[in-house]
Amino acid sequence: MTSETGMKAIAAAQAGVDMASLLSDEARSDALQFEAAGLYLDLRRQKLTLPTWRALVERADVLGVDERLAALFAGEIVNGTEQRPALHPACRNPALLGESDAAAAMIATRKKTRAFADLMGRPDALDGHPVRRVVNIGIGGSDLGPRFVYDALGAFRREGVETHFVSNLDPADLDDALEGADPETTLILVISKSFTTQETLMNARAARAWIVEHLGEAGVSARFAAATACPDKAKTFGLDEARIFAFLDGVGGRYSLWSAAGLALETGLGSDVFDRLLKGAQAMDEHVATAPLDRNMPVAKALIDVFNRAGLGLPSRCVAAYSSRLERLPSYLQQLEMESLGKSVNAEGQPLSEGHSGPLVWGGRGSDLQHSVFQWLHQGLDEAPVDFIAIADHGRDDERVRALNANLAAQGAALTHGRTGEGALALHKAIRGGRASATFVMDRLSPETLGALIALHEHKVFVEAVIYGLNPFDQWGVELGKSLARSILSGDMAGFDGPARELTHRLGLD
Numbered sequence: 172m173t174s175e176t177g178m179k180a181i182a183a184a185q186a187g188v189d190m191a192s193l194l195s196d197e198a199r200s201d202a203l204q205f206e207a208a209g210l211y212l213d214l215r216r217q218k219l220t221l222p223t224w225r226a227l228v229e230r231a232d233v234l235g236v237d238e239r240l241a242a243l244f245a246g247e248i249v250n251g252t253e254q255r256p257a258l259h260p261a262c263r264n265p266a267l268l269g270e271s272d273a274a275a276a277m278i279a280t281r282k283k284t285r286a287f288a289d290l291m292g293r294p295d296a297l298d299g300h301p302v303r304r305v306v307n308i309g310i311g312g313s314d315l316g317p318r319f320v321y322d323a324l325g326a327f328r329r330e331g332v333e334t335h336f337v338s339n340l341d342p343a344d345l346d347d348a349l350e351g352a353d354p355e356t357t358l359i360l361v362i363s364k365s366f367t368t369q370e371t372l373m374n375a376r377a378a379r380a381w382i383v384e385h386l387g388e389a390g391v392s393a394r395f396a397a398a399t400a401c402p403d404k405a406k407t408f409g410l411d412e413a414r415i416f417a418f419l420d421g422v423g424g425r426y427s428l429w430s431a432a433g434l435a436l437e438t439g440l441g442s443d444v445f446d447r448l449l450k451g452a453q454a455m456d457e458h459v460a461t462a463p464l465d466r467n468m469p470v471a472k473a474l475i476d477v478f479n480r481a482g483l484g485l486p487s488r489c490v491a492a493y494s495s496r497l498e499r500l501p502s503y504l505q506q507l508e509m510e511s512l513g514k515s516v517n518a519e520g521q522p523l524s525e526g527h528s529g530p531l532v533w534g535g536r537g538s539d540l541q542h543s544v545f546q547w548l549h550q551g552l553d554e555a556p557v558d559f560i561a562i563a564d565h566g567r568d569d570e571r572v573r574a575l576n577a578n579l580a581a582q583g584a585a586l587t588h589g590r591t592g593e594g595a596l597a598l599h600k601a602i603r604g605g606r607a608s609a610t611f612v613m614d615r616l617s618p619e620t621l622g623a624l625i626a627l628h629e630h631k632v633f634v635e636a637v638i639y640g641l642n643p644f645d646q647w648g649v650e651l652g653k654s655l656a657r658s659i660l661s662g663d664m665a666g667f668d669g670p671a672r673e674l675t676h677r678l679g680l681d
């Protein structure tokens with residue numbers, strides 16, 4: 172396999188294209204709008220002609236996207252460097268794995284997490300006390316997914332139970348989560364696939380010490396639960412086996428919110444809401460697995476993102492969600508996309524060509540972004556495509572909702588068309604336009620549409636990886652820093668350079 176995708180040649184064939192004039196091409200308009208699983212996607216504001224779009228779809232076909240998707244859904248080994256399948260679709264639908272041990276394990280764990288989540292409504296859930304606060308301790312995939320979904324589904328939260336998320340080693344993170352909490356009514360969830368992650372274990376130890384300080388050792392077992400792929404390590408940590416929820420090694424950390432790692436969602440939103448989230452994701456799974464390549468929403472978005480990065484050479488993408496509840500979408504996508512696609516070699520270990528790995532993903536909440544970074548997007552010398560995420564119905568008839576969505580619609584048009592400056596400041600006021608954007612619309616922010624939106628991005632990343640020829644399921648790049656930090660902590664500074672030694676001293680670590 173080679174990392175050459177032909178994207179540069181495809182882009183060169185449409186050099187000098189005028190984006191605004193493409194909008195009147197009806198066949199192109201039909202080809203670049205998609206609907207699936209409650210989502211609408213408009214790609215008409217991308218910088219590509221209809222022949223270019225057709226060439227991209229052909230590349231997807233030639234590179235075997237259909238076959239790779241089939242392998243993913245069949246639970247085959249798609250993570251070559253770790254010799255694992257990627258089982259997140261099966262978390263949504265264990266039947267994909269047939270009558271296998273893996274499917275049975277998934278079903279059994281789900282039964283166990285559901286029963287555990289049902290405890291949340293009981294007045295005696297924790298040794299005779301109700302649960303009032305849940306603290307989810309985890310980092311990376313064991314934090315970002317559940318935290319994002321919990322925020323996004325703020326309208327669906329279980330009454331009487333508040334959930335806090337702790338990921339950072341800064342003690343202020345746990346302090347804030349425990350502020351005002353009653354130890355008797357507080358449940359700590361330790362979420363770690365490996366159960367070796369420094370941040371998570373240190374915070375879990377600190378939370379344990381807090382419980383012991385107030386309730387003694389006897390208070391621990393009822394107030395701790397864990398989700399992990401390494402249940403033995405959770406047992407060694409001193410947790411009660413009945414409250415350890417195992418998920419499979421084949422579920423990648425950044426794809427794990429659908430598994431027991433999403434325990435905070437079952438406890439905080441309820442199992443029925445969690446089911447609806449899974450159903451929404453499953454609807455997107457069915458779409459990606461069955462729709463033809465040229466009508467397939469995740470495939471289309473993947474092709475556009477690869478084209479922008481490898482064809483047009485744009486090194487980043489801005490995600491602008493016009494919804495406060497979706498504010499964490501960009502940070503969630505940062506891990507999903509950058510940990511998956513931030514690679515320098517292809518699946519065979521050969522160097523990737525320039526521009527043939529994932530871009531920097533950044534963004535935030537509209538319309539706030541319009542008052543910070545949009546100046547750069549409209550008039551800066553650098554260029555980044557923008558993904559707009561819109562919710563048609565925010566559940567209320569309110570002038571602010573209309574204005575919020577009017578702002579979103581205006582930004583896409585402004586990026587496309589720009590404007591000619593007038594008057595004395597003509598040069599300063601001129602906006603070049605011709606800048607690409609994509610628009611997602613969900614009718615409402617529901618568990619189903621959210622599930623579909625997340626699954627769409629998971630599949631998009633998978634398809635991008637197929638086109639680039641890289642493995643999206645490993646993350647060897649994060650290991651070096653972890654092991655160097657362990658050396659510094661243990662006082663082993665051999666091999667460190669001068670600045671590292673000085674900094675260690677300045678920070679009082681020696």
Ligand SMILES: O=P(O)(O)OC[C@H]1O[C@](O)(CO)[C@@H](O)[C@@H]1O
Pocket residue numbers: 310311312313362363364365366367368371424425510646649
């Ligand atoms: O769930 P764990 O094993 O604690 O890992 C947390 C995170 O650390 C990483 O391995 C590296 O940052 C992520 O991929 C993962 O989501």
